[in-house]
Amino acid sequence: MVDNADVVHTLGRIADLLEIRGENSFKVRAYRMAAARVESLTEPIAGVAARDGGLRRLDGFGPAIAEKVTELLNIGHLQYLADLEAEIPAALLAVCELPGVGPRTAATLWREAGIASLDELEAAAAAGSLEGIPRLGTRSIERIVAALEARRRNGARERRPRGRVVPLAVALTPALRSLPDVERAHAAGSFRRKRETVKDLDVLVSTREPRAVLQWFSTLPSVERVLVRGSTKCSVEADSGFQVDCRAVAPEAYGSAMQYFTGSRAHNIRMRGRALRMGMLLNEYGLFLIEGNRRIAGDTERGVYEALGLRWIPPEEREHGGDIELTGASVRRTRRPQEAEAV
């Protein structure tokens, strides 16, 4: 019996393999969107398929994906996926999991050097045979070797229970606040959204001296490896390979930066799309009227939501894109006229 989770897994796997194959990114995205749609179903997909209209009634299901999922439901097997798996080694997906290595690099390693797994990559690196691969310079090879070493030490990265990350967060944010140039510091991301597990810890700081703050952050004793360090953000591995991202912004952008850095990604896409439809641009630096490029919000997170006609949405409710419609009752509809100036 094929259940919803099987369909989600199958569609996601197709997307990953198509990506390594270098397929049109809209096609890849289509499979991911269809997978997300099935994941959000509250009933067995077989039931949807059986009813009038069938799978095509689901958002994100066009003729091609509907046909494939029908085949999977009916005979418990999808030839299209089998063909892809015959073409592309499954172990390449693990290569893509290395930080800094994505589908294009994995495809290059495979096609140019026949590397199809982490073990083969490690052997090739040790033998020095990565040199000479097109678009793979010395620095890239160094990064790959470092990533392989980190993985051997810590194993594959896994999400951690939120409770296991709390001590890190409660130690890090006050430490950042105690720096001379830092005004504010808070954990954001899925930690702030109170997800049960988190993939990494995101910390936002406001400062006029981002470089100094990020320099301090990247040289903390518990930092095992610096992944990237630029002028506005720094990502490190600490605490057995757990990733911690620090983003620094000017104090007047703290609200919009918190909005951005809290996510979720789907929530941000909806918020930014809504801004566009209202003739505005939303990014981590503020909310801007496109006409005249005038900044109208961003100092506070609440100000961003209200300028977009929404009430402030608690982080826990920002998990899915639909939250804006479900919970973000329009301020215009709910507030009384005399409160209008508060926006």
Add this chain to the structure above:
DNA sequence: TTAGTATT
């Protein structure tokens, strides 16, 4: 400058 990878 651009491609690739990354972040929410």
Add this chain to the structure above:
DNA sequence: CATAATACTAAA
């Protein structure tokens, strides 16, 4: 035709 916007790094 297709959901947003931006940052960092290495290679060319």
